[in-house]
Amino acid sequence: QVQLVESGGGVVQPGRSLRLSCAASGFIFSNYDMHWVRQAPGEGLEWVAVVSPSGDARSYADSVRGRFSIFRDNSENTVYLQMNSLKTEDTAVFYCAKQRARFDAFDFWGQGTLVAVSS
Amino acid sequence: VLTQSPGTLSLSPGERATLSCRASQSINNNYLTWYQQKPGQAPRLLMYGTSKRATGIPDRFSGSGSGTDFTLTISRLEPEDFAVYYCQQYDNSLYAFGQGTKLEIK
Numbered sequence: 001q002v003q004l005v006e007s008g009g010g011v012v013q014p015g016r017s018l019r020l021s022c023a024a025s026g027f028i029f030s031n032y033d034m035h036w037v038r039q040a041p042g043e044g045l046e047w048v049a050v051v052s053p054s055g056d057a058r059s060y061a062d063s064v065r066g067r068f069s070i071f072r073d074n075s076e077n078t079v080y081l082q083m084n085s086l087k088t089e090d091t092a093v094f095y096c097a098k099q100r101a102r103f104d105a106f107d108f109w110g111q112g113t114l115v116a117v118s119s
Numbered sequence: 120v121l122t123q124s125p126g127t128l129s130l131s132p133g134e135r136a137t138l139s140c141r142a143s144q145s146i147n148n149n150y151l152t153w154y155q156q157k158p159g160q161a162p163r164l165l166m167y168g169t170s171k172r173a174t175g176i177p178d179r180f181s182g183s184g185s186g187t188d189f190t191l192t193i194s195r196l197e198p199e200d201f202a203v204y205y206c207q208q209y210d211n212s213l214y215a216f217g218q219g220t221k222l223e224i225k
Contacts, residue, residue, distance in 0.1 A: 105152040105167035
C-alpha cells in the first residue's frame with residue numbers, strides 16, 4: 001500500500017533553515033509528480049511546491065519562491081523540501097502528497113510534520 | 120482563485136448537503152478536485168476530474184460543474200461526513216485550494 005512518511009519538522013528561529021523529508025513506498029516513485037502542501041494552525045490548505053518525476057522541473061507558490069527548494073532522490077524514494085530564511089508565518093503542518101497523474105489530483109498524503117518558526 | 124461557499128454549513132444526518140466552489144477563471148479540462156479533512160488528519164481525496172469518485176468513496180458523494188462553477192453534493196449525510204471540504208484546481212503550473220467549507224452537525 002502507498003505510504004508517505006514526513007520527517008524533519010521542529011522548532012526553528014526566524015531566518016534559519018530546515019529540511020523536510022518524505023519517504024515514499026508502495027508505488028513506483030519515479031513515475032509521479034510529488035508535492036508539498038502546508039496548513040497553518042486553524043487555517044486552510046496552501047499548496048507549496050511540486051517536483052516532476054525526473055526532478056528537472058519544479059514550481060513554487062509565490063509565498064515561498066526564492067526561499068524554499070523542492071527536490072527528490074529517486075534512488076531513495078524520497079522528496080525533500082529545503083526551507084531557508086524561515087518566517088513566523090511559515091509555521092504550519094507540512095504534508096507531502098503524491099499526484100495521481102500530471103495536472104490531476106493528490107491521491108495520497110502523508111500524516112504531516114509540524115514546523116514552528118519562533119524566536 | 121477559488122471561492123467556496125458557504126463557509127460553514129449546519130445540517131443534520133440524513134439531510135442533503137450542497138457545497139459550492141467558484142473559480143475566478145474558467146478551469147481547463149475540468150481539473151477540479153475535492154478533498155475531505157477531519158480534525159487531526161491529513162486531507163483525503165474525494166472527487167477528481169470534477170465528477171469522478173476516488174477509490175472507496177461512497178456513491179452518496181457526487182461532483183458536478185464546469186467552467187467556473189462547481190458543486191459537491193452529499194445526498195444523505197452520515198455522521199462521518201461532518202468535516203471540512205476543500206476544492207482545488209490546477210492552473211498555469213500552480214495548484215490552488217479554496218478556503219474550505221466546514222460541514223457541521225446541526
